[in-house]
Amino acid sequence: MTLTPIDWAIIAVYLVGCTVAGIWMRRYVRNVDDFAIAAREMDVSLGVASLAATEVGIVTVMYTAEMGFTNGLAGATTGVLTAAAMLIVGLTGFVIVPMRNAGVMTIPELFEKRFGKHVRWLAGLVVILGGVLNMGVFLRAGGDFLMNVTGMDSTKSFTLDILGQQIQLGYLELIMTGLLGIVLIYTVLGGMLSVLITDYLQFLVMGLGIVITSVLVLRAVNGFEMVSELQEAHRVGVPIQEALEKQTKAQATRDAAEAQRIRQTEGPEAAKRFAEARAREQTDSLLARAPELAKHKVLVGTSPKKPNADPEPPKILAMAEPFNPTRSKGMGWAWVIWQAIMAFAVVTTWQTTIARVLAARDSQTAKRVYCRTWFYFVGRWCLPGLWGAAAFVYFANHGGLPEGLGSQTAMPRFLGIVLSSSVTGFLGLMIAAMLAAEMSTDSGYLLTWATVIYNDLISPCLRRPLSERAKLFTVRAVVLAIGLFLVFWGLWYKPPGSIWEYLSVTGNIYLASLFALLVGALYWPKANSRGAVAAIVLGAAGPITFLIVNFIVGPDSKYRIPGEWSGLAAFGLAFAGMFFGSLLGGKPSKSQQSQLAPERHTP
Amino acid sequence: MTGNPFVWFWVAMIAGSIAWYSYLLFHVGVKGGFDILRMTRAISRPPRSEPAQDESP
Numbered sequence: 001m002t003l004t005p006i007d008w009a010i011i012a013v014y015l016v017g018c019t020v021a022g023i024w025m026r027r028y029v030r031n032v033d034d035f036a037i038a039a040r041e042m043d044v045s046l047g048v049a050s051l052a053a054t055e056v057g058i059v060t061v062m063y064t065a066e067m068g069f070t071n072g073l074a075g076a077t078t079g080v081l082t083a084a085a086m087l088i089v090g091l092t093g094f095v096i097v098p099m100r101n102a103g104v105m106t107i108p109e110l111f112e113k114r115f116g117k118h119v120r121w122l123a124g125l126v127v128i129l130g131g132v133l134n135m136g137v138f139l140r141a142g143g144d145f146l147m148n149v150t151g152m153d154s155t156k157s158f159t160l161d162i163l164g165q166q167i168q169l170g171y172l173e174l175i176m177t178g179l180l181g182i183v184l185i186y187t188v189l190g191g192m193l194s195v196l197i198t199d200y201l202q203f204l205v206m207g208l209g210i211v212i213t214s215v216l217v218l219r220a221v222n223g224f225e226m227v228s229e230l231q232e233a234h235r236v237g238v239p240i241q242e243a244l245e246k247q248t249k250a251q252a253t254r255d256a257a258e259a260q261r262i263r264q265t266e267g268p269e270a271a272k273r274f275a276e277a278r279a280r281e282q283t284d285s286l287l288a289r290a291p292e293l294a295k296h297k298v299l300v301g302t303s304p305k306k307p308n309a310d311p312e313p314p315k316i317l318a319m320a321e322p323f324n325p326t327r328s329k330g331m332g333w334a335w336v337i338w339q340a341i342m343a344f345a346v347v348t349t350w351q352t353t354i355a356r357v358l359a360a361r362d363s364q365t366a367k368r369v370y371c372r373t374w375f376y377f378v379g380r381w382c383l384p385g386l387w388g389a390a391a392f393v394y395f396a397n398h399g400g401l402p403e404g405l406g407s408q409t410a411m412p413r414f415l416g417i418v419l420s421s422s423v424t425g426f427l428g429l430m431i432a433a434m435l436a437a438e439m440s441t442d443s444g445y446l447l448t449w450a451t452v453i454y455n456d457l458i459s460p461c462l463r464r465p466l467s468e469r470a471k472l473f474t475v476r477a478v479v480l481a482i483g484l485f486l487v488f489w490g491l492w493y494k495p496p497g498s499i500w501e502y503l504s505v506t507g508n509i510y511l512a513s514l515f516a517l518l519v520g521a522l523y524w525p526k527a528n529s530r531g532a533v534a535a536i537v538l539g540a541a542g543p544i545t546f547l548i549v550n551f552i553v554g555p556d557s558k559y560r561i562p563g564e565w566s567g568l569a570a571f572g573l574a575f576a577g578m579f580f581g582s583l584l585g586g587k588p589s590k591s592q593q594s595q596l597a598p599e600r601h602t603p
Numbered sequence: 604m605t606g607n608p609f610v611w612f613w614v615a616m617i618a619g620s621i622a623w624y625s626y627l628l629f630h631v632g633v634k635g636g637f638d639i640l641r642m643t644r645a646i647s648r649p650p651r652s653e654p655a656q657d658e659s660p
Contacts, residue, residue, distance in 0.1 A: 028646045041642045045634035048627070073613040080616065193646070200635050207628040214621055227610055323609035376627065379620030386617055 002420075003150060007428025014432040015182065018201055018439065022186025022194040031468045035191030035475055036105055036451040042196060042359045047369035049203040050196050050444070051356045052376045056206060057441030058142035058434050061384040063503065065411035068388025072230050072322020074331065075388070078339045079381020083374045085343035090370025093363065095348040098522045100363040107351060107514060108456040114521040115529040117460050122536050123517060124456030127351055129540075130510025131449050132482060134503060138445075139180060139490040141408075142438045143172035148405075148412035149419075149431065155304050177487055179435065180442060184483045187443045188476045192359060195443045202436035209433020212426060213415060214383045220418045221390045229393045230322040237297035237318035237396075244298070244316050251282065279313065286314050287403075294400035299392070301406035317407060319392055335564040341571050342508075345515035352448045387411050394418075450478040504563060508570050513539030516574035520582070530585025531578045539574030542566065 003011075029035050042050070067075025089096060104110045108127060112120035147153070157170040186194045221229070255278045263271035290300040293316075301315040320329035325336055347353060347370070360366040391414035395401050405413055419427040454475045459465075466474065516535040520527035546566035553559045 028643060034646060038642065038646075041645045043638040043641060045631050046638035046642065049631045049635045052627070052631075073617075074609075076613070076616070196642070197639060200639060203635070204628065204632055207624055211621060211624050211628065214617075224614075227614070323607060323613055375619065375623045378616055379624050382613070382616045382620045383624075 003427060003431075004424050006425040007431070010425060010428035011432050011435065014205055014435065018198050018436070019182050019186060021201060022190055022198045022443075025186075025190035025193040025197050028193050029189075029191055029472070032454075032471045032475060033105075034193060035472055036447070036455075038192040038196055038359050040359055040361060042356070042365075043361060044365055044368045044372065046196055046200060047356050047360055047365065048372050048376075050199040050440075051353065051369060051373050053199040053203040053206060053436070053440035054195075054352055054356075054444035055377070055441075056210075056380050056437050057138060058145045058438045059138045059441070059503075060380060061387075061434065061437065062141045062145055062408060062411075064381045064384040065388030065391070066408050067381075068385030068390075069392050069407045069410055070317070070388075071320045071325075071328045071331065072234070072389045072392075073382070073385055074321060074323055074325040074328040076378075076381035076385035077325040077331070077336060078343070079378050079385070081336070081340045081343040082346060082381075083377040085340070085347045086370050086374040086377055089344070089347050090367050090374060093367050095518055095522060096354070096357045096366050096370065097363040099354065099518075100357050100360060100366045105358060106452050106455045107349060107354060107518065108452065111517060111521060111532065112460075114527070115532040119517075119529050119532045119536075120456055121460055122533065123514065124452055126510055126513050126536055126540055127452050128449060128457065130506050130508075131351060131445070131452070132485065133489075134506040134510075135442075135445050135449070135486060136490040136506075137503065138438070138442060139176045139486060140172075142179070142434075143176040144409060145412045145434060146175065146431065147172050148409045149416040149427075149434070151413070151416055153304070153404075179438065180483055180487060183439050183442045183446065184480060187446050188479050191475070192355075192447055195440075195447055196359075198443060199440045202440040205429075205436040206433045206440070209430050209436075210379070210383055213419065213430050213433075214386060216418055216422050216426065217387050217390045217415070221393050226390060226393055229397075230319060230389060233297035233319035233392065233396060234322055238320070240293070240296050240298050241316050241318035244293075248282065248316075283314055286316070290400040294396050294398075297396045299395055299401050299410075301401055301410075302403055303406060304404040315406060317392075317401075319389075322389065332564070334562075334568065338564040338567040338571075342511060342567065345511040345571070346507075349511060349514040349518055351452060352444050355444070355448045355451070384411070387415060390414065446479050446482055449482055450475055453478045453482075504567070508543040508567055509540045512542065512567075512570035512574040515571070516578045519575075520578045524578075524582070526582050527578060528582045528585040531580070531582030534577030534581030535574045536577075538577035539570055542570035542573045546570075 033040070064076065064079070067078075069075075088094070099107070099110060102110050102113065104113075106124075106127075108120045108123040111123050152171065155170070156172075157168050159166050159168050186198060190197075218226075255275065259271045259275045259278075262274050286300055287302070293300060297319065299317040301317050303312040320331075321327045325331045326333050356369060357366040360369060388411045391411045394414050394417075395405075395410060401410055402413065415430060416427065419430050454471070458474065458478075513536045516539060517532055520531060520535065543566060546561050546569070550560050550566075
């Protein structure tokens with residue numbers, strides 16, 4: 001899986017071209033409107049390219065592929081639901097038309113018109129909390145992908161001697177910091193104008209890479225044969241996985257009892273030694289059986305060995321029901337309903353998506369962007385999901401997962417194998433495509449959150465409005481500050497849990513509150529500021545409470561709250577807060593109602 | 604191959620995605636280029652929405 005000079009040349013041309021184009025747009029930036037919303041001059045095709053490029057990052061590819069690896073094509077259900085929501089919103093103009101007509105720069109700004117300054121500020125805070133934390137895993141997921149697709153060790157590092165201090169630097173962290181550095185340069189200088197141009201280039205590179213890779217993946221798993229392979233993997237693998245897990249649990253209970261006896265007779269140190277030895281034995285025995293288990297479509301996933309850290313126990317992986325989401329493990333009807341509601345919330349409130357609505361020339365352009373992008377969201381989930389499912393089939397047929405690979409990292413390694421054995425240059429194109437995906441997402445997100453911080457958190461606190469030059473300087477400084485935060489939070493600090501778990505919790509904090517607020521503000525004349533505050537607080541408190549409860553009861557507890565119930569409850573609580581809070585809060589003033597009145601009649 | 608309607612659904616989604624991505628790549632590739640030219644021309648025009656005094660601190 002070594003990169004050839006042609007691969008390197010493709011990557012270099014892409015990186016240089018993108019950086020130059022991004023910096024070139026700096027000449028057109030004269031005020032915050034140019035910087036944040038491209039002077040509202042974006043047209044349909046450019047909007048489609050920008051939206052599509054921003055919404056597909058390496059992190060997207062990683063978590064959708066992970067869903068494909070564990071749940072087959074049923075894992076792409078969210079993509080179909082999001083596409084359907086996008087089409088419905090595009091056809092009806094639900095939320096996006098009144099929002100574009102309001103002439104605001106961010107969603108919280110809209111809330112000020114209806115609910116007052118304090119709601120704008122509070123909503124801005126929730127947007128930033130959910131949005132920036134959500135972005136926290138992007139860099140590490142991106143780095144993991146690039147390391148695995150090229151076959152590099154993601155834990156590899158070197159030591160630098162700076163002024164007598166030994167500093168250890170990882171290759172993954174350095175590569176991703178460098179990549180973010182390039183993104184920061186053009187985003188800070190050119191804002192939305194640079195983002196649109198680079199998104200356009202990235203859309204082309206990414207689209208080409210995704211299409212070619214998908215065709216090669218289908219060829220590698222013999223196309224339609226994969227369907228029967230997945231069905232077979234589910235039928236054969238799941239009973240074995242269940243039996244193994246039962247066995248492991250029973251053994252763990254016996255070991256815990258033995259450790260307790262040793263603690264009482266020989267002391268805690270002896271008990272600890274016994275527990276560690278037993279865990280090692282169990283791991284070794286499972287790893288020794290891995291090739292045999294792979295013949296029965298069960299894979300053993302392991303984490304890369306890290307220096308000075310205990311190895312994580314291996315995971316027994318089997319293919320869940322691969323086609324029907326209502327019967328697939330970890331899914332079901334409640335999950336599908338939750339994802340459907342979340343899909344509507346995402347396409348109407350996620351600020352990075354809405355930024356394209358607000359940058360559109362008019363509301364009709366915004367609707368057309370949605371109508372032309374909707375099916376893109378099916379592919380956004382289906383194609384990486386296909387890669388993930390194909391990775392499962394491939395490794396099950398080739399003696400199991402190599403050491404250090406799990407459900408998250410199997411897909412990039414599989415792509416590396418498939419692409420490096422095809423035409424020279426395809427691996428380079430794929431890496432350039434994924435760099436494009438990462439850079440377009442990072443730039444779009446950086447700009448969006450910086451605009452919200454400036455527009456909704458800093459600006460309302462100022463006594464006098466800043467000059468255009470000072471405004472521009474402030475927004476650019478905020479972009480830079482978020483970039484620095486990401487380097488430390490997302491790269492040098494590793495949050496616990498899976499990518500999807502992290503994204504859904506941080507995303508839910510934002511989505512439930514803001515969706516209830518937007519629908520109330522635009523379509524319910526009785527909505528008032530008390531209801532708005534209640535929706536924000538309850539919508540955010542819900543997921544946080546469930547997170548705490550699940551943390552306390554532990555991963556295997558029967559009292560653990562499933563994600564779908566916590567997600568549905570968050571939306572229920574936010575809407576209940578809006579409804580009951582508004583009823584208790586009295587009537588909104590006529591002027592507040594009339595602020596958005598014309599748009600309320602334009603569904 | 605199979606009588607499971609979910610299988611056919613996903614096969615159609617994958618085939619449709621590859622076809623759609625290929626179409627969009629060329630369609631948006633050409634039209635997006637013209638959009639960029641129009642946008643840069645529009646934002647280069649001297650009279651803009653913001654008054655000139657805003658430029659000075």
